[in-house]
Amino acid sequence: MVLCLCHxxxxxxxxxxxxKGLKTAPDFTLTSFSGEKIILSDLRxxxxxxxxxxxxxxxxxxxxxxxxxxxxxxxxKGFVIIGVSVDKGDADLVRRFATSLDIPYPIVIAQGDLExxxxxxxxxxxxxxxxxxxxxxxxxxxxxxxxxxLDAKVAALTSEKP
Numbered sequence: 682m683v684l685c686l687c688h689x690x691x692x693x694x695x696x697x698x699x700x701k702g703l704k705t706a707p708d709f710t711l712t713s714f715s716g717e718k719i720i721l722s723d724l725r726x727x728x729x730x731x732x733x734x735x736x737x738x739x740x741x742x743x744x745x746x747x748x749x750x751x752x753x754x755x756x757x758k759g760f761v762i763i764g765v766s767v768d769k770g771d772a773d774l775v776r777r778f779a780t781s782l783d784i785p786y787p788i789v790i791a792q793g794d795l796e797x798x799x800x801x802x803x804x805x806x807x808x809x810x811x812x813x814x815x816x817x818x819x820x821x822x823x824x825x826x827x828x829x830x831l832d833a834k835v836a837a838l839t840s841e842k843p
Contacts, residue, residue: 703811703815703816703817704815704816705814705815705816706721706729706731706799706808706810706814706815706816707721707795707798707799708720708721708722709721709792709795709798711765711789711790711791711792711795712789713787713788713789714772714775714776714779714787714788714789715787717787719763719787719789721763721810721814722814724761725812725813725814725843726759726812726843727759727760727761727812728755728758728759728760728761728809728810728811728812728835728838728839728841729760729761729762729763729809729810730748730751730760730761730762730763730807730808730809730810730831730835731762731763731765731799731807731808731810732744732748732762732763732764732765732805732807733765733767733791733796733799733801733804733805733806733807734764734765734766734767734804734805735766735767735768735804736766736768736774736775736778737768738804738805740804740805740822740823741804741805741823743823744805744823744828745764745782745784746782747823747828747831748762748764748786749782749783749784749785749786751831751832751835752785752786753785755835755836755839756785758839758840759812759839760835760839761786762786762787763786763787763789764779764784764786764787764788764789765788765789765790765791765795766788766789766790766791767791767796767801767804768790772790775788775790776788800819803821803822805820805821805822805823806819806820806821807819807820807831808820809831809834809835809838811838811841812838812841812842812843813843817834817838818830818834
């Protein structure tokens with residue numbers, strides 16, 4: 682009897698998890714290097730990419746020029762990128778790094794347990810958030826294939842109605 686119940690739950694629970702669907706992006710309030718207060722929930726109505734990265738992460742450094750281009754292409758269509766540095770300690774190092782790459786989108790330093798709230802376990806990790814504040818896609822790492830997927834998803838989401 683117990684074996685049958687466990688066997689049945691093994692088939693039902695994964696299906697329930699898939700049907701659960703989208704998850705609301707955890708809200709946060711952080712201050713960018715330019716002094717701008719970034720409140721995620723205030724950005725509803727925009728398509729958002731939250732990029733968790735670090736200055737010492739080679740794939741992160743490789744992804745930034747692509748993100749800058751993506752931002753410039755879609756910013757006028759309501760697309761926002763928030764660069765969340767997980768560097769510990771020297772904020773000036775992060776500021777100099779961002780300035781050297783001429784990053785046009787806001788850069789913030791992760792505070793508290795933000796990485797944990799988002800389930801970040803590797804870098805770079807990006808979250809594509811729709812106009813209703815729902816996480817539509819999680820991107821782990823960076824490669825030309827991931828760049829193409831991100832481009833296509835951003836194009837689709839910026840075209841959607843909230």
